[in-house]
Amino acid sequence: MRCENCNPVFDEKTKDQQRGQMVLGEIAQPAKKQDNQQEIIEAAAHCFMRHGLEKATMTDIADHLGATKGRVYHHFRSKNAVFFAVYRQAMVFCFEAVEPLMAQDLPAADRLFRMAEAHAHVMMDTLPYQRSIRIGVEIYLRGSTTEADRTVLRELIEMRNRYEHLFREVLAEGQADGSLSVTDVPLAGRALIGALNGLVDWFRIRPDQPQSERDHIARTLSATILDGLRS
Amino acid sequence: MRCENCNPVFDEKTKDQQRGQMVLGEIAQPAKKQDNQQEIIEAAAHCFMRHGLEKATMTDIADHLGATKGRVYHHFRSKNAVFFAVYRQAMVFCFEAVEPLMAQDLPAADRLFRMAEAHAHVMMDTLPYQRSIRIGVEIYLRGSTTEADRTVLRELIEMRNRYEHLFREVLAEGQADGSLSVTDVPLAGRALIGALNGLVDWFRIRPDQPQSERDHIARTLSATILDGLRS
DNA sequence: TAAAACATACTACCGGGTATGATGTTTCGG
DNA sequence: CCGAAACATCATACCCGGTAGTATGTTTTA
Structure with missing residues (x-):
């Protein structure tokens, strides 16, 4: 099932986390989800740097994580996201x-x-x-x-x-x-x-x-x- | 027919035209061909600027000239060229x-x-x-x-x-x-x-x-x- | 009149996105 | 404490639109 209310931090603006004022450690669960997303973001940054924005494919990003597109698309709506x-x-x-x-x-x-x-x-x-x-x-x-x-x-x-x-x-x-x-x-x-x-x-x-x-x-x-x- | 020996100036390195030292006006023919190519190059530059390298399509470049892909591919081997x-x-x-x-x-x-x-x-x-x-x-x-x-x-x-x-x-x-x-x-x-x-x-x-x-x-x-x- | 300079029509393929399935993991009533 | 539903997290398989490149026909030019 598509994680619809996945931490929308990176999909839409959330007023309470402007510029990393994030209050971490409230619960263990969201923190882990955050980490998973962060891992994807870092992999994406690497791929974007190496191949450029368009040439870097979603599969590239997933490969860099040892995963597949499914994982990326679970956390992000689109490549733009x-x-x-x-x-x-x-x-x-x-x-x-x-x-x-x-x-x-x-x-x-x-x-x-x-x-x-x-x-x-x-x-x-x-x-x-x-x-x-x-x-x-x-x-x-x-x-x-x-x-x-x-x-x-x-x-x-x-x-x-x-x-x-x-x-x-x-x-x-x-x-x-x-x-x-x-x-x-x-x-x-x-x-x-x-x-x-x-x-x-x-x-x-x-x-x-x-x-x-x-x-x-x-x-x-x-x-x-x-x-x-x-x- | 594909212009095979089209002015290869932009396809491969030609030693005699390093840094625009080009000896122009030798014949009328290449000069005109040069102009045609130059026109394409300028259109491409505009499209690359507006849409980025990958998003700018060959058809975009051709449209900007009021032409079709055929014209571009007649003068250049590939998009990379x-x-x-x-x-x-x-x-x-x-x-x-x-x-x-x-x-x-x-x-x-x-x-x-x-x-x-x-x-x-x-x-x-x-x-x-x-x-x-x-x-x-x-x-x-x-x-x-x-x-x-x-x-x-x-x-x-x-x-x-x-x-x-x-x-x-x-x-x-x-x-x-x-x-x-x-x-x-x-x-x-x-x-x-x-x-x-x-x-x-x-x-x-x-x-x-x-x-x-x-x-x-x-x-x-x-x-x-x-x-x-x-x- | 032949070659250069295009236009047209078509193909092959790649990559974004989706639908669905498989496997843990949490939650909660009894 | 338990078992099953609900859910989160990923993998797999597939669709499909768009685009680079090609093959071929048509016009212009020298």
Whole structure:
């Protein structure tokens, strides 16, 4: 039987779990179901990263789990739903890493630096997720047949906008407290995000990669965009 | 009849036309054929941008030309071949705009600034091409069944590497002449390219958009990455 | 007039989605 | 405490729409 009232977390917006505020451990049962879904999501992220959104088939995802399509379709209505779940998870990772840093009692320039560092780390640490969502967004929006899909996508895109707005906020604060010299806040934000998101394109995970390398990348990248290249 | 010895420019690597050094106007015949192909390539770029690589069907491309699949398949062996052509064209645009600027007799920092500006302009002016190729690259490489396809893709990727190397060259020169302060040249190059390529993600073409807006974007973006955000 | 440049009609196949069955696992009345 | 219904979780088998590619016919051009 199709699990109709399966945890609808990733199918529709649930107000009480915005950005991972999830109250876990209430019961053992839903937690396990959550884990099963999460496992699928992770497999999907890997497949999306390797083969792209369309080339990655549902069977691929299932194979990656040592399972069949039946399992995936039991937890997700459609392939789009799976992608949406990956997308939301990627954004949750970003928010959890960056948003707390905004409250620090520092000059805006220093806060921005730490936020940039954190964002870079998230890009590298959750690479499969971030690569997946970078591909098709408004593309998917055009392709989405059902209105429900488009609604979910709009919500996700708005989530992304909220996230990028965090950086613009700090940029504006830096303009105010004088620690930053920004003429065009939106454009500066685009430049910052662009330089960091570029990681998703060129960064490659190697098994023997020490943590220090990622630290160096995050630090150098953030320093470059903050201090510039000119001497 | 299938045009077997159709201008194989976009099917296989031809040594004599590296980076748009094409000697045009030799005969009238190939020039016209070239134009026909170019028209298809442009239509494909538009469709790839709108619907994504896979969702864009060959019929879509043909429809965009007011033609049918027959025309496309007469000039290109496969859908992959069309994508490869779009890819190469995109890179040619980049080379033509940026490479000449390297010879200018200026401090490296200033040359880099102009190169960045030029690159930004290319991103905006040839948006459909640039968006198309940003999607599937090594993704396509994995998906490519035939060895011939993979060979072409490797060549294209190497073309891209050569292009990005231009910026690293200037960065190294700036390190030498003291106009730039760069500790990690490759990383600095990634940051620069990333910030500029981000354009492809967020820039939207509007019909009433004055040229001055693109100029402002290119200038501000380049200035931001060169001079940094900190005051 | 022959070849190039298309259009038309058709096939083969892949992949998303579904219907159904098999196997645990929880729940609950007695 | 027990046994069966209800349910959750997956596997299997199948359908079917869409699309890349082909084979062939038709028109245009040099």
